[in-house]
Amino acid sequence: MAKEKKVEQITSMDTDFAQWYTDVVKKAELVDYSGVKGCMIIRPYGYAIWENIQKELDGRFKALGHENVYMPMFIPESLLQKEKDHVKGFAPECAWVTVGGDNQLSERLAVRPTSETLFCDHFKNVIHSYRDLPKLYNQWVNVVRWEKTTRPFLRTSEFLWQEGHTMHETEEEAREETLRMLGVYEDFYLNVLAIPAITGRKTEKEKFAGAIETYTIEPMMHNGVALQGGTSHYFGDGFAKAFDITFTGRDNTIKYPFQTSWGVSTRSIGAIIMTHGDDNGLILPPRVAPVQTVIIPVAQHKEGVLEKANEIKERLSAAGVRVKVDDSDNSAGWKYSQYEMKGVPVRLEIGPRDIESGVCVLVSRVSGEKKTVAIESVESEVAAMLDYVHNELVDRARRNLAQKTNEARSYEEFLDCAQNRPGFIKAMWCGDEECENKIKDETGGVKSRCIPFVEDKLSDVCVCCGKPAKHMVVWGRQY
Amino acid sequence: MAKEKKVEQITSMDTDFAQWYTDVVKKAELVDYSGVKGCMIIRPYGYAIWENIQKELDGRFKALGHENVYMPMFIPESLLQKEKDHVKGFAPECAWVTVGGDNQLSERLAVRPTSETLFCDHFKNVIHSYRDLPKLYNQWVNVVRWEKTTRPFLRTSEFLWQEGHTMHETEEEAREETLRMLGVYEDFYLNVLAIPAITGRKTEKEKFAGAIETYTIEPMMHNGVALQGGTSHYFGDGFAKAFDITFTGRDNTIKYPFQTSWGVSTRSIGAIIMTHGDDNGLILPPRVAPVQTVIIPVAQHKEGVLEKANEIKERLSAAGVRVKVDDSDNSAGWKYSQYEMKGVPVRLEIGPRDIESGVCVLVSRVSGEKKTVAIESVESEVAAMLDYVHNELVDRARRNLAQKTNEARSYEEFLDCAQNRPGFIKAMWCGDEECENKIKDETGGVKSRCIPFVEDKLSDVCVCCGKPAKHMVVWGRQY
Numbered sequence: 042m043a044k045e046k047k048v049e050q051i052t053s054m055d056t057d058f059a060q061w062y063t064d065v066v067k068k069a070e071l072v073d074y075s076g077v078k079g080c081m082i083i084r085p086y087g088y089a090i091w092e093n094i095q096k097e098l099d100g101r102f103k104a105l106g107h108e109n110v111y112m113p114m115f116i117p118e119s120l121l122q123k124e125k126d127h128v129k130g131f132a133p134e135c136a137w138v139t140v141g142g143d144n145q146l147s148e149r150l151a152v153r154p155t156s157e158t159l160f161c162d163h164f165k166n167v168i169h170s171y172r173d174l175p176k177l178y179n180q181w182v183n184v185v186r187w188e189k190t191t192r193p194f195l196r197t198s199e200f201l202w203q204e205g206h207t208m209h210e211t212e213e214e215a216r217e218e219t220l221r222m223l224g225v226y227e228d229f230y231l232n233v234l235a236i237p238a239i240t241g242r243k244t245e246k247e248k249f250a251g252a253i254e255t256y257t258i259e260p261m262m263h264n265g266v267a268l269q270g271g272t273s274h275y276f277g278d279g280f281a282k283a284f285d286i287t288f289t290g291r292d293n294t295i296k297y298p299f300q301t302s303w304g305v306s307t308r309s310i311g312a313i314i315m316t317h318g319d320d321n322g323l324i325l326p327p328r329v330a331p332v333q334t335v336i337i338p339v340a341q342h343k344e345g346v347l348e349k350a351n352e353i354k355e356r357l358s359a360a361g362v363r364v365k366v367d368d369s370d371n372s373a374g375w376k377y378s379q380y381e382m383k384g385v386p387v388r389l390e391i392g393p394r395d396i397e398s399g400v401c402v403l404v405s406r407v408s409g410e411k412k413t414v415a416i417e418s419v420e421s422e423v424a425a426m427l428d429y430v431h432n433e434l435v436d437r438a439r440r441n442l443a444q445k446t447n448e449a450r451s452y453e454e455f456l457d458c459a460q461n462r463p464g465f466i467k468a469m470w471c472g473d474e475e476c477e478n479k480i481k482d483e484t485g486g487v488k489s490r491c492i493p494f495v496e497d498k499l500s501d502v503c504v505c506c507g508k509p510a511k512h513m514v515v516w517g518r519q520y
Numbered sequence: 521m522a523k524e525k526k527v528e529q530i531t532s533m534d535t536d537f538a539q540w541y542t543d544v545v546k547k548a549e550l551v552d553y554s555g556v557k558g559c560m561i562i563r564p565y566g567y568a569i570w571e572n573i574q575k576e577l578d579g580r581f582k583a584l585g586h587e588n589v590y591m592p593m594f595i596p597e598s599l600l601q602k603e604k605d606h607v608k609g610f611a612p613e614c615a616w617v618t619v620g621g622d623n624q625l626s627e628r629l630a631v632r633p634t635s636e637t638l639f640c641d642h643f644k645n646v647i648h649s650y651r652d653l654p655k656l657y658n659q660w661v662n663v664v665r666w667e668k669t670t671r672p673f674l675r676t677s678e679f680l681w682q683e684g685h686t687m688h689e690t691e692e693e694a695r696e697e698t699l700r701m702l703g704v705y706e707d708f709y710l711n712v713l714a715i716p717a718i719t720g721r722k723t724e725k726e727k728f729a730g731a732i733e734t735y736t737i738e739p740m741m742h743n744g745v746a747l748q749g750g751t752s753h754y755f756g757d758g759f760a761k762a763f764d765i766t767f768t769g770r771d772n773t774i775k776y777p778f779q780t781s782w783g784v785s786t787r788s789i790g791a792i793i794m795t796h797g798d799d800n801g802l803i804l805p806p807r808v809a810p811v812q813t814v815i816i817p818v819a820q821h822k823e824g825v826l827e828k829a830n831e832i833k834e835r836l837s838a839a840g841v842r843v844k845v846d847d848s849d850n851s852a853g854w855k856y857s858q859y860e861m862k863g864v865p866v867r868l869e870i871g872p873r874d875i876e877s878g879v880c881v882l883v884s885r886v887s888g889e890k891k892t893v894a895i896e897s898v899e900s901e902v903a904a905m906l907d908y909v910h911n912e913l914v915d916r917a918r919r920n921l922a923q924k925t926n927e928a929r930s931y932e933e934f935l936d937c938a939q940n941r942p943g944f945i946k947a948m949w950c951g952d953e954e955c956e957n958k959i960k961d962e963t964g965g966v967k968s969r970c971i972p973f974v975e976d977k978l979s980d981v982c983v984c985c986g987k988p989a990k991h992m993v994v995w996g997r998q999y
Contacts, residue, residue, distance in 0.1 A: 073642055076599055077629065080592030082642050085657070088588050109567050113559030113678055114631075114662055115615075120555055136594075137619040138631065141677075142612055142666040150556065152617065152631070163552055163561050178564070183593055183662070187621040198620075199592055 051382075053320050058264045062192070065314055069323040069383050072193040079191040079198030083307070086383065089331035090310055091201065095181060097233045097328065098203060098305060101225050107177040107205060112159040114182070115150040120158045124283040127157060130250020134186045136198070152185040157251065157276075157302055160206040161284035164298075170289050171210050174298060175218070179205040194311035195268070195520045202306030208298040210290070212277065215299035216254075219275040222303040223256045226271040234309065235326040235434035236260045236316050237442055238270060239465070239515055241491030246474045249302075253277045259490045259515070260438075262315035265445040265463030267490050267517040270312055273303035311520065316438050317407075323384030324406050326434055327427040334423055335385045336366040337376050339392030349396050353389065353419055360420040362427070381406060386430040387423060391416075407433040446515075448499055455504050455516075459484035465517040469510035471503035480505055480516065490515045530861075532799050537743045541671070544793055548802040548862050551672040558670040558677030562786070565862065568810035569789055570680065574660060576712045576808065577682060577784060580704050586656040586684060591638040593661070594629040599637050603762040606636060609729020613665045615677070631664040636730065636755075636781055639685040640763035643777075649768050650689050653777060654697075658684040673790035674747070674999045681785035687777040689769070691756065694778035695733075698754040701782040702735040705750040713788065714805040714913035715739045715795050716921055717749060718944070718994055720970030725953045728781075732756045738969045738994070739917075741794035744924040744942030746969050746996040749791055752782035790999065795917050796886075802863030803885050805913055806906040813902055814864045815845040816855050818871030828875050832868065832898055839899040841906075860885060865909040866902060870895075886912040925994075927978055934983050934995075938963035944996045948989035950982035959984055959995065969994045 051068065052060040066072050071087035083091065099109075115138060122128045135151040153159065164176060181203045191197050205222060209215040223240060230236045238260035248255035252274035259267045278297035281287070290296045317324040327333050334357060338350040350366050357364040367376050373390075380388060384406060391401040401419065403412045403426045414422035445464025449455035458466045466487070470476060481488050496513035503510050530547065531539040545551050550566035562570065578588075594617060601607045614630040632638065643655060660682045670676050684701060688694040702719060709715045717739035727734035731753040738746050757776035760766070769775045796803040806812050813836060817829040829845045836843040846855050852869075859867060863885060870880040880898065882891045882905045893901035924943025928934035937945045945966070949955060960967050975992035982989050 073645055075592045075638070076641055077592045077594045077596060080594060082592065082638075083590035084646075085587035085589055088590055091590075092588065108564035109571065110564055111562035111567055111570075111680065113554045113556045113561065114664075115556045115559060115678070117556060134621055136617045136629075138615045139618045140616040140628070142614070149619070150615075159554070159561075162555055166552055167563075185593075199594070201590065 051320065051322060054263065054318075061318075061320075062315060065318055065323055066193045071310070071314075071323075074193075079188050081193045081197050081199075083201075086331060087310065090313070090325065090329050091307060093329040093331065094233075094309060095203070098225075098229060099181070101229065102179050102203075102205065105177070105221070105225070107179045107207075110178050110180055111182070112153075112156050112163065112180060114153050116153055116156075116158055118149045118151060120162060121151050123158060123161075124251050124280050127251035127280075131155065131186075134188070136185045136187055153182070154184055154186045155302075155304075156180070156182075156184075156204055157206065157280060158284075160302075161280050161286060164208055164281075165284055165286045168208060168286055168288050168298060171291050173288060174208060174210045175214065176208040177205075177218075178207065179203055194307055194314070197307075200307050202304050205301070205303045207301045208281075208286070209300070210288075210298065212299045215277075215301050216275055219254065219256060219273050219301045219303070222301070223258065223271075223273040226258045226273070226303070226305060229305075230258060230260060230270055230309075230312075231435065233326065233328045234313055234316075235328075235431050235438065236270070236312060237435060237439045239442075239491065239493055241493035241515065243272075243491055244474075244477060244489045244514070246477050247489055249274045251276065251279065253279070257491050259517075260312050260316060261442045261445060261465060261517070262312070262520070263318070263441060264315070265465070265517075267465065267519045268308065268312050268315065269519065270309060271303070271305040274301060276300040276302070315520075317434050318384070321378070322382035324434065325384035325386055327386040327431050330384065330386050331363060332365050332380075332383070332385050333363045333427055334387045334389055335376075335380045336364065336389045336391065337373055337380075338366065338368060339373055339390055339395075341368055343393045345396060346391065346393055349416075350391055353391065353401065353416065356420060357423055360424070362420075362423055387426050389423070405430050405433060407437065448497075449504055450500050452504055455480070456484065459487045463518075465490065465515050467497060467499060467513055467515055468504035469498075469500050469502060470512050470514040471506055471508040472511040473503075473506070473508075476503055476505035486518050487516050488519060490517050490519070530799065530801060533742065533797075540797075540799075541794060544797055544802055545672045550789070550793075550802075553672075558667050560672045560676050560678075562680075565810060566789065569792070569804065569808050570786060572808040572810065573712075573788060574682075577704075577708060578660070580708065581658050581682075581684065584656070584700070584704070586658045586686075589657050589659055590661070591632075591635050591642065591659060593632050595632055595635075595637055597628045597630060599641060600630050602637060602640075603730050603759050606730035606759075610634065610665075613667070615664045615666050632661070633663055633665045634781075634783075635659070635661075635683055636685065636759060637763075639781075640759045640765060640779075643687055643760075644763055644765045647687060647765055647767050647777060650770050652767060653687060653689045654693065655687040656684075657686065658682055673786055673793070676786075679786050681783050684780070684782045686780045687760075687765070688779070689767075689777065691778045694756075694780050695754055698733065698735060698752045698780045698782070701780070702737065702750075702752040705737045705752070705782075705784060708784075709737060709739060709749055709788075709791075710914065712805065712807045713792055713795075714807075714910050714917065715749070715791060716914060716918045718921075718970065718972055720972035720994065722751075722970055723953075723956060723968045723993070725956050726968055728753045730755065730758060732758070736970050738996075739791050739795060740921045740924060740944060740996070741791070741999070742797070742920060743794070744944070744996075746944065746998045747787065747791050747794065748998065749788060750782070750784040753780060755779040755781070796913050797863070800857070801861035803913065804863035804865055806865040806910050809863065809865050810842060811844050811859075811862070811864050812842045812906055813866045813868055814855075814859045815843065815868045815870065816852055816859075817845065817847060818852055818869055818874075820847055822872045824875060825870065825872060828895075829870055832870065832880065832895065835899060836902055839903070841899075841902055866905050868898075868902070884909050884912060886916065927976075928983055929979050931983055934959070935963065938966045942997075944969065944994050946976060946978060946992055946994055947983035948977075948979050948981060949991050949993040950985055950987040951990035952982075952985070952987075955982055955984035965997050966995050967998060969996050969998070
């Protein structure tokens with residue numbers, strides 16, 4: 042079946058990955074550009090993906106006892122300044138409200154870039170005794186970080202995210218929470234988004250402003266570039282001290298609580314696009330796809346075809362599948378291209394001869410693999426095909442991750458990888474920021490992604506300076 | 521059972537309704553005040569109510585074919601100015617971003633007070649043919665209107681809401697949508713929030729800036745004051761012309777589409793509090809209550825009591841009831857007061873003697889009515905009790921609305937009502953804004969709430985000026 046224009050207009054990934062990305066987000070109708078610099082419009086199809094992401098994550102958070110709240114979007118400048126590392130990190134990228142109604146404000150208000158300061162200001166009011174702990178809060182909100190160059194989902198001045206903020210009685214509990222939530226993200230990326238990823242700890246240089254430890258999940262995009270998929274921070278009692286949050290402990294002494302925060306944003310949609318997509322467009326992981334199965338009636342003018350298509354739709358819908366029938370006047374070929382572009386994981390074709398034989402055809406969006414199945418058992422067959430597509434995506438992404446992860450034992454090897462082999466580089470590191478800076482400068486942007494939980498011992502010395510190595514680091518370019 | 525301090529600290533409604541309100545929102549742990557002027561923190565218990573409201577409304581919107589989207593939160597000043605009535609209405613209450621990062625912006629950005637202009641800017645890109653219509657969009661977002669005096673939920677500088685924005689091929693369709701969505705709100709207020717209300721059309725003076733017609737739902741609070749519970753606007757093609765949104769019609773000519781918008785906000789939580797609450801605190805309508813039934817074990821140290829309480833909890837939970845057991849060390853009396861304060865609709869008491877007899881006791885938060893029921897059928901009994909509480913709330917609110925709605929056939933009568941009888945006043949009106957202004961000035965704030973869909977003919981002349989009457993208007997003070 043000949044592809045029609047709509048699809049041919051996409052730039053090939055290999056020709057120009059950035060242009061391919063832009064083509065896909067526009068032509069799959071995920072976003073529209075707005076007249077506001079750096080801000081995107083999330084269209085119905087894109088927003089439906091976000092709603093499914095929210096549902097999956099929110100369920101996991103609540104199952105672990107987290108409660109949703111809503112903090113104000115404005116942060117008075119003096120409040121932002123209470124924790125000095127934090128303000129240094131965020132103040133330069135804030136949008137500032139200076140006028141309210143007709144009046145110049147006496148104090149500027151930052152539009153929240155993140156909400157640690159607001160949560161702390163509130164925690165002070167509601168934490169008094171160990172009985173008030175832990176506080177396990179989360180919010181789903183918009184945040185703003187003023188960006189110079191922006192790209193839909195990947196880097197926008199305004200984006201949507203969830204930010205979890207928790208307070209604990211002991212350091213141990215808080216550290217556990219930090220890692221537990223990273224684990225939730227890892228599970229979510231793999232089992233919902235079909236994205237395997239490297240996880241680990243950020244270096245001092247790369248950690249969140251004000252955190253003691255930052256843990257990260259770093260999926261690799263199809264082109265070998267990393268995307269920070271989510272982070273989980275352990276703060277110790279630093280903010281608590283800065284904000285004077287105290288509680289009476291079990292031993293009747295006054296103590297400071299221990300804090301975490303963690304977040305995943307609409308960038309995760311960028312990760313989906315760049316991990317799974319191909320030259321025919323988007324490929325959506327079944328568990329967040331707004332339409333999991335599209336039914337295309339073949340020769341739909343013939344008697345009984347549309348009726349059967351709609352009957353199957355009702356049955357699938359009753360079985361919990363997000364399904365639609367396209368009974369428009371467009372050609373079957375146009376429809377195939379259209380839903381490939383939109384990344385619908387499974388296509389179900391049904392025509393007069395199929396109906397006679399009591400079958401229909403399921404097609405995987407990933408491999409194009411076709412399977413003829415009995416209409417009788419269409420519910421279980423579609424469910425199995427959706428799982429199959431999920432697994433196909435995971436396998437493919439795993440292969441990409443493995444193929445594009447290199448090891449470097451010398452600086453020459455490192456520079457060679459950085460220049461000629463897109464992907465991650467595993468290499469030993471002495472622990473000095475100086476080496477990180479040197480690597481970044483001399484490679485034009487390769488940075489430490491993380492110190493993974495399991496480190497290989499590639500050699501005894503830092504790949505950069507030759508001093509004794511402290512850690513194995515995964516390095517890479519990033520979005 | 522003696523009430524304990526916690527409850528005794530609430531101001532009585534009759535003594536000081538405003539203070540009662542403030543006491544309830546704080547002590548029921550719905551909100552906390554933030555350090556940001558006019559912005560509130562919505563705490564877990566308050567936010568859970570909002571999540572239930574969202575679920576109910578969002579389901580209704582989607583069932584009618586609406587899709588969720590996300591527009592940027594910033595509106596460039598030039599965009600806001602495109603529709604002249606609209607900017608006149610909203611510019612004076614905008615918060616303005618003037619600095620981004622370290623740079624003064626060349627154009628100020630308003631933090632959205634509402635998003636008609638942003639939607640129109642996008643509609644221009646996606647509407648080309650009658651085939652692109654209707655566009656039925658909605659978004660759940662935060663908005664900002666700079667307020668001088670604020671009160672939690674009722675009037676805050678930042679609040680949460682949904683705003684629906686739709687575009688239609690014909691005026692008729694758009695007008696139908698406007699009324700359909702008002703109908704959705706009416707159904708939602710009555711059948712979910714247990715709040716009966718008056719609905720109708722706003723006068724010219726009171727309508728939304730830029731709209732041709734504004735329809736409103738106006739519930740009456742316990743003290744007789746109105747709260748605008750939601751509005752639905754018909755815009756004609758005014759914005760479409762200002763934003764140059766056109767489409768090719770079925771007859772192949774270029775046309776302007778017709779537009780609506782409609783919204784309900786976190787003010788609806790204020791309506792719940794002030795419609796249903798009493799001197800013991802909050803009363804939550806069962807269908808949005810975060811906890812619908814609280815189980816209080818009596819003599820919980822006795823063998824088998826906690827086990828039975830938890831068994832009932834599991835059964836209710838499996839039946840879809842939002843339920844919790846309070847097995848804390850606090851006294852039963854303290855617990856009763858606590859959950860009355862928090863407005864939990866049904867309390868379930870169970871003690872050793874109940875267990876022996878195979879029964880438990882259900883108590884309505886509204887009337888205090890008790891019912892002994894068989895544990896065997898606890899699921900259906902609790903479901904029935906929740907419906908009963910819903911109906912009790914509706915009946916009580918209906919009585920309040922009827923008792924506090926007066927008719928005035930002369931101006932003296934009108935002024936007497938306005939001064940001495942809190943509530944709505946039905947009175948005839950000539951249609952002139954002058955009379956609305958005079959009434960507002962001479963009563964210290966009574967305004968037209970709406971022209972209801974069914975008007976009584978109380979007399980032939982305007983209650984204010986004596987000229988021929990055009991409409992019966994429902995008048996009242998408002999939050």
